[in-house]
Amino acid sequence: MNTARPSGVAVAIAAVVALALFPLTVEGQVLARNGLALATPYHLTLGISLLQYAVLAAAWALFSGPTRYISLATAAFFGIGAYTTAVLSNELPMASIVAIAALIGVAVAIVVGLSTLRLRGMYFVIFTFGLSALILQLVIWFETKITRTVGRLVTNVADEQIYWQLLALAVAVFLVGWFVGRSRLGLALRVIGDDEAVARHVAINTTAAKLTLFSVSAAFMAAVGAVMAPRWSYIEPRIAFNPDISFQVVIMALLGGLGRLWGPLLGVIPLVLIIEYIAANFSSHLQLILGVAFIVIVYFLPNGVAGLIDRWRTEGIRLPAAARPPMPATGGPLLEVSGLRKSFGGVRAVDGIDLTVAPGEILGLIGPNGSGKTTALDLVSGALKPDAGEIRLRGRPIAGLPPHHIARLGIARTFQIVRILESMNCRDNVIAGLAFRPDPLWGEAARERAAALLDRVGIANRADVPAGQLTYIDQKRLELARALALDPQLLLLDEWLAGLNPRELGVGIELVASLRREGMTIILVEHVMDAIRSLCDRCVVMSAGKTIADGPPGAVLAEPEVVAAYIGDAVA
Amino acid sequence: MIAGDIILSGVILGGIYAMVALGMTLQYGVARIMNLAYGEILVAGAFAAYWLYASHAVSPILGLAVVVPLAFVANWAIYVLLLTPLVNRARSREQLESDTILFTFGLLFVLQGIGLAWLGGQIYGYPYLQLPVDVLGVTVQANRLTAAVIALVIGVGLYIALTQTRTGMAIRAVSVDPRAARLVAIDVPRLSGLVFAAGGALAAAAGVLISMSQTFTVGGGVLFTMKALVIVIMGGAGNLGGTLIAGLILGLAEITVARLVDPNLTIAVDFLIFLVVLMARPTGIFGRSA
């Protein structure tokens, strides 16, 4: 499913049609009566199982694949759907119930999404588990105390109807996945999965992106729950919100690998069949054999598992490019900072600094380690919120705005420790910078512009190389290209030259110098004094969170206070 | 009277909860193994205590002396034989996490499968110290009080060991940053194996203590795994003090709600507190920022 060649589409359509006709080949159905009896009702049951997990795993991977947020909330959304059917099955037609279930799923997903934004890793995993458990307990409490009915009868629906409804959901979820994979939203999520801080600094509204896909994924899960409920005749909260389903879906999706759209299917189909085979043949030791099979798979199929961590390939992008508006006119200081303060615990990292940067100027920001330079950059770029003080970009206050907002206003940055999107190739790293700025580029235009930017920093021939394989200097170049892709008015370079060998340093200084010649405004945090001297118009020295000198590099570096600050640092 | 009852019962339940989670905070926080079969080890400890009590009339407290070393060796063997290949193969923490989740998920089934074939699905238990004792005018269950006291002793002892000894220092260094720990000449793989084994031994000890006052089944481990996970994450992974405090908070909250609000909301309040704590502190009460 790398490309959408007509043959691929034809195969997919043929497969869907064949799957749709399958229930008719079951004993007693129309095709079966006409000589095409291929299956028994049991096979239909198995088909329902496969489709159920296929939709759930694909919906799960829609969000968790690119972002790598492992969610155990599947049971919550599935349960919401199943319970919606349990409550409404005698009141409304199935289609409305599925729609209502999906809407409730979305509403809950938005609340959950907003409350989990800051969580990562295992904290997010267990949070989603806890949330599912809490919802279950609250439903039980409500039914016990308020309605006094735990356990509801559900009107049965014929198996082939359930099968077709699931098949429709499967087609829908894969279509959504296909479109998202080709959209800027998909790219945004992959950037988030690789490095959420970078995502914010290339102007991605990470909250909105995560929420959108989390909600879409939840809607599908709730719809599956609503469709499946009538199979069981009788629903209790504990049946609807069975946490096992969360784990099963994660396991299947992880085993299949999340890199490709079809990855989850590769986990669902073999696993459902293996479990079924074991259940049918070794029922008395089902768990033991299942467990052994599982361990064997983990040992000998690392690629399916590693698919989660390994690079996911970005796909061909064929959307029309947006036209780029001209840069806004300029006048007055570009950046004004006044009274900026930030403390961590009792430590005043930035203690009331004032700065102005004129358009086209290169300002060197220097000072001993721990003097607050990086904190100052973090405050300007929005990575940190100031405790006090003002930051104005062209007169507009930006202090405390979220990073993606500041990035859109025209401030781009690199990081002290280089942050590239290791699992993406170089071109897509740069496209990540192009796709979310106020005048976004996408499709062919983005590819062309990315090529030009890679050429600009001297790594044009590396466009298809995974960024993780670059040398250190090339990673730095790539990071610069991504920052430049935002078309910034102000570029923040945080020790961008650090760690380069002398030859590389020459290349690096020349690269920054060429930016200067093009009129780029830059704040340069740097320890390399040669670079400061040769590049900067003006230099600000920080010590213990305050500015202690401001002026031309030669003069400033000779000031006794500055020398003392550096020597003090060297002694300490 | 009710207040005293709530506080004492809450501390007892909290102490038992903390005990359930101690081993996992070592295994996950330090050895970086997300062990979904944790509860099965705990249940194995409970069955061992039952067997010692029922067949050999050995009290569970004495039984600890047998069960804990055995569990240590068994878990060390699991780490060395089964987990080391995964640890060596992992290129990142994320990959190790997902590999070990899948592996221990399989291990969970294997252990349950063996248990079911051997012991069946029945409910087990035994009466031990089943009598009331009076503590500061409050009547409590002797068996649960004993379990909680032993749990708190083990917890505090472990805390002191981790903060006051050289090995403890090394363990804490690994928990903060395994790569940096390697740089200061700590044998991280060996230490991780020992810590994983210690975690398993603590799980088995928790199982012994729980078996003194509760019934247990072969399939009941998952509940303990999830309880432990919630407590570990709430306290901050790898932080022993956080685990103790998170356990006590949940114990007190459950008992308070059971007595004063509605016993039907005890599990709900656990998860509610857990979620609120994580929203306020995304890496747990004492978690390091990510």
Place this chain on the structure above:
Amino acid sequence: MLRLISTIAAGAIAALAVSGAAEAQDKIKIGYAISLSGPNAAGASITTVPNYKLWFHDIEAAGGLKLGETRVPIEVIEYDDQSSNEELIKAAERLVNQDKVDIMLSPWGTGMNLAVGATFAKYGYPHMAATAATDLAYEMAAKWPNSFWMLGTSTMGANALTEVLTKLHGAGKINAKVAMVSVADAFGIELSNASRPALAAAGFELVMDESYPITTEDFSQLINAAKASGADTFVAFSYPPDTFGLSGTAIALGYNPAAFYTAVGTAFSIYRDVILHDNVDGVLGIGGVDTDDPKFKDYAKRHLEVTGQPPDYWASPVTYASLEILQQAIERVGKIDREAIVKEIQTGTFDTVAGTIKLDRNVNPNVWWAGQWQNGEFHGLAPSSMAGAKEPVAPKPAWKPAP
């Protein structure tokens, strides 16, 4: 590895595709799916599975099921539903369509029987729900005429308990206050819903009425609150782990009400042998049997001999009785004609280890619903219309603490 998986998958499909050849009736296939693993395994392994084993043993010992003049041997197929209703439905479909079983036995538990009822109904198999106690019984029986509800309804349970308490109150053994707790689940809710009006009508006052979630581990506050309530009667509509937990906690906290009643699990022999030991006498519980009935005595003896464990004192004999009914119906019909078998079960009268049974609209109307441990055995007390009903004893002797 991919090849291995595809081989396994192909094998699976091949295995699944093989259907039992429907040869002449030279054997009878009996299949069932039950919870061998998961949370339901405890109940299933105590009450249901041993009775199935005993029944198969008995049939084999007799040389097979009697169809007409010949005895036809049986073949048994067992699946594990893993305590999941989706797996249960899949297994039931597999039994019907792939294994082509002649007779399908029921799973364990109310929820599981309700979930699989539609599948039994779809294929017209007689469905002997022997471990489902629900007020939905009559409704389900009307919806699925092939389903038979052998344990009766929750309302019967509430009425039987009220009957026992009324007797004790009338004799001046207990006061009119009742402390009631129930598990937050269909079972607990149905029984507490039915008990509230029944107890009120009998003049009892509910001084405590709480529910608690499944998997509760610490019962100290429920017991302490009951202790403080002033009630002479403690009633818990509980599941086995809670029954054991509440009883153990009551002993350990020295809570000695005159009447102490717990629900599912009280009638298990492990309640006496593993949990309470010499504290068991006087405890009231759900279920009961006529322990003096020689048929039960003989059944209990054979149950222990064949399965290595004693039967429970509630659903075990009813489960075995449901199998006897099935067997008698089959043998009366004389062939595997499921429609005729269902009809026979609906209308016939059957002699079983649980007494003579004649179903009323597919529901067993005569079930023990309240019993008491007396002299180490769990005797049926109510409904007192049942043959062999004993008189309740109160107050319960004080708990003896265990060192």
